[in-house]
Amino acid sequence: MGIFGFGKKKEEADNTSQEETSAKEPGFFGRLGMGLEKTRRLLNTDIRDLFKAEGRLVDEELLDEIFAVLIRTDMGAGPANQIKDRIQRDFRGRVVHTEDILKNIQDELSNLMQQDQEPIKMAAEGPTVILVVGVNGAGKTTSIAKLTRWFIDQGNSVVLGAGDTFRAAATEQLTIWAERLGATIVKGEAGSDPASVAFRAVDEGLKSNADVVIIDTAGRLQTQKNLMTELDKMRRVLGKKIEEAPHEVLLVLDATAGQNGISQAKGFSEAAQCTGIVLTKLDGTAKGGVVVPIRKEFQLPVKFIGVGEKPEDLTRFDPQAFCDAMFAEG
Numbered sequence: 001m002g003i004f005g006f007g008k009k010k011e012e013a014d015n016t017s018q019e020e021t022s023a024k025e026p027g028f029f030g031r032l033g034m035g036l037e038k039t040r041r042l043l044n045t046d047i048r049d050l051f052k053a054e055g056r057l058v059d060e061e062l063l064d065e066i067f068a069v070l071i072r073t074d075m076g077a078g079p080a081n082q083i084k085d086r087i088q089r090d091f092r093g094r095v096v097h098t099e100d101i102l103k104n105i106q107d108e109l110s111n112l113m114q115q116d117q118e119p120i121k122m123a124a125e126g127p128t129v130i131l132v133v134g135v136n137g138a139g140k141t142t143s144i145a146k147l148t149r150w151f152i153d154q155g156n157s158v159v160l161g162a163g164d165t166f167r168a169a170a171t172e173q174l175t176i177w178a179e180r181l182g183a184t185i186v187k188g189e190a191g192s193d194p195a196s197v198a199f200r201a202v203d204e205g206l207k208s209n210a211d212v213v214i215i216d217t218a219g220r221l222q223t224q225k226n227l228m229t230e231l232d233k234m235r236r237v238l239g240k241k242i243e244e245a246p247h248e249v250l251l252v253l254d255a256t257a258g259q260n261g262i263s264q265a266k267g268f269s270e271a272a273q274c275t276g277i278v279l280t281k282l283d284g285t286a287k288g289g290v291v292v293p294i295r296k297e298f299q300l301p302v303k304f305i306g307v308g309e310k311p312e313d314l315t316r317f318d319p320q321a322f323c324d325a326m327f328a329e330g
């Protein structure tokens with residue numbers, strides 16, 4: 001069962017508290033902690049290194065050094081300045097210990113990451129249809145495997161639509177995951193119309209009374225007009241089968257792609273009418289602070305984060321848990 005009841009029918013989700021569900025999701029904090037190891041090392045170790053056992057005077061020099069560490073997490077100059085200003089306001093001219101500063105940074109960072117805790121929008125009845133989009137190599141197929149595992153773990157049945165008919169390997173990869181994870185898969189011939197795969201996947205979802213239908217799409221750029229038209233067609237076809245479908249359009253973003261990756265995906269996200277973000281590969285980078293500019297640029301909730309290559313390496317994004325993991329000791 002997921003925290004905040006993600007992935008459950010709405011009325012059930014509303015009745016589930018965070019404490020109740022976190023306790024039932026084994027290894028959640030452990031996985032998150034391990035996944036954020038690189039960012040954690042940068043923040044904890046590098047900031048601790050600025051201090052001596054007896055503490056350090058908070059002066060301009062220390063503030064600049066802290067700013068330099070924060071910037072390396074890719075949070076952007078604005079947020080790093082905001083954190084620096086708060087340290088200055090609270091501690092300037094005093095001798096402080098590392099823990100005081102770390103606590104201060106953590107509080108401000110968690111403020112910067114706050115967002116509405118929007119769960120996956122589940123259909124009131126019938127299957128919930130999720131379209132997964134993104135640029136090439138962002139981790140769409142892997143994220144679909146992870147989402148499948150996540151939904152199945154919560155007792156939902158899943159149908160997958162192998163809508164990336166452009167890349168045969170994507171269908172093969174998804175087929176292997178479907179078999180391993182216990183999901184049904186609907187696929188098409190290589191090069192066939194992805195909209196027809198989407199249509200058949202929802203049809204299968206309806207016939208088999210599935211809880212969730214997740215549809216893969218080929219990686220694309222906003223500039224690739226025909227691929228964007230193809231995405232529109234997929235949406236239209238889904239809407240014909242189930243009026244509100246797709247209930248979610250998740251944009252998969254690679255956390256290691258940096259600011260460039262963000263601007264590349266931005267226009268795309270608008271064109272595809274995305275409803276939320278899955279941020280992948282956070283384990284591969286010390287730039288976990290990138291969540292802050294991503295939230296700001298896309299104006300979309302980060303719904304899930306990927307912290308590894310295995311199907312279990314996905315957690316829902318919770319700003320407080322994320323910040324706790326970023327600063328956990330050990």
Ligand SMILES: Nc1nc2c(ncn2[C@@H]2O[C@H](COP(=O)(O)OP(=O)(O)OP(=O)(O)O)[C@@H](O)[C@H]2O)c(=O)[nH]1
Binds near residue numbers: 138281309
């Ligand atoms: N370390 C790590 N690797 C990941 C994560 N998510 C995906 N990957 C890896 O990223 C690579 C690309 O992932 P895919 O899922 O194939 O990406 P895709 O977006 O489907 O790719 P295209 O179909 O080419 O557009 C693979 O080697 C994945 O194992 C993650 O959270 N952490």
